[in-house]
Amino acid sequence: MxxxxxxxxxxxxxxxxxxxxxxxxxxxxxxxxxxxxxxxxxxxxxxxxxxxxxxxxxxxxxxxxxxxxxxxxxxxxxxxxxxxxxxxxxxxxxxxxxxxxxxxxRCDRGDLSSYIINSRRDHEMSFEKVMRSIIRQVADALVYLHERGIVHGNIKPSSILVKGQTIKVANFGMSKFRFDINWRSENYLYSAPESEIHLSWNPLEFKIDVWSLGVVICYYIFGERFLQSKYNEYSGKLNIAALLKEHISSKYEHSADFTNLLTKMLIKDAESRYSMHDVKYHQFLNPCMSCPEKNFCLQFLGVCVLILLVVLLFALLFL
Incomplete structure (x- = not known):
């Protein structure tokens, strides 16, 4: 040694x-x-x-x-x-x-598998809350990278780690050096459909990361064997609603918002697929944004602030 x-x-x-x-x-x-x-x-x-x-x-x-x-x-x-x-x-x-x-x-808690198990067992989080936490944190990191012109290019379960209760994205920034044949064969399951177009594909296409994250979520829902069986069936939009209904037990309840987000992330055509910014601000990750009561409260708060400013301005001018 x-x-x-x-x-x-x-x-x-x-x-x-x-x-x-x-x-x-x-x-x-x-x-x-x-x-x-x-x-x-x-x-x-x-x-x-x-x-x-x-x-x-x-x-x-x-x-x-x-x-x-x-x-x-x-x-x-x-x-x-x-x-x-x-x-x-x-x-x-x-x-x-x-x-x-x-x-x-160093990330001391391993990958997402332990995070999902512990969140559901120790914190009694629902299936959707766990998925929301994972997607939100990973999307935050990837939006940060994309805004700086960096494509991760290698999103898969082993690239998403856990430190304490925080999810961390690893192995980013080297995507330009990963486009050899061996790398493709090892990571085909999580690669976007456009990665098969070797000569004309732009390796800095940001939506590659969106597809890969969607497949990672499916991996934790359905399992790798199921994904391998479905790999050659990817065409147009995956019928995520049918897959969720067929393969998730009743204890894993899922909303229309979750189904919609996952479907938009897994559109084969990159141009029609969601961007990571779209993912970050989807209503599944921001449920209060679509809540009528919340919107009313925000509007009421805005009116109160406006009234307060008017009163302060009046006091400064006439008192």
Missing amino acids: MTRYICNDKYSFDTDNELAPASFGRLIRSSNPAIVVREVKYQKIIQSLSSFREMGARQRYTTTNYKVDQDLLNELNTLKKLRHENLVRLIDFDERDQHLYLVLE
Whole structure:
């Protein structure tokens, strides 16, 4: 076992202390329990880029002698500046010995499976409340990324983690380096239909993330085996209403708003599919927005504020 120091010796880890495999490398447990180190092999990135270019993509990135190019380093510096409650933070990065090391915030509660079970068991949350909490937090993170021109490109169950009671989106910002054949075969279940159009598909199409998030939600409703059986049947709109009625037991009650949101997220045509902004502000995630009583209260409050301002203005002018 060898201890390695990175980022000007600020962080250390034992090279044999692996947590899990990861794209292009592995996750390693650090001596600091608040962080985890992701080790990425430059050669894996080079192989991925070579596959991407062979499919006819425009050559934007060049790497020689396992030295990653300036585009990737610039992107990592941009990702370091991102701050959002629902994003796994990239704390720092270093490059040495033909490897790239990413120092990441550690999420201590695993993936969404435990979150869903604990929420329903310990907090007695209904099925819809759990789904609302998940979609709202993930959508908040993805809208934040999209507004900054960043596509996640790899939304799947293992990319959504939990820290305490907060949901965190991981593995973002490297989507440009994921379009090799092996990556597609491993992630086909969550890839948007347009990802099959290798040559003309724009890898920065933001609605890719919307489709993938919709499939992740279906994964936790129906299970992976069910999704695999339905994969080749995706055409136009999935009949989410029928699927929910057929495959969810009576204890998992679902509203028309939930059905509508999931249906709009899983429209095959990307142009007609919801944007992540549409998802974030859908009435399923904001039930009070469509509540008549709430709207009345807000209108009444607005009138009261207006009256108060008029009274204050009158007092200032005439008293």
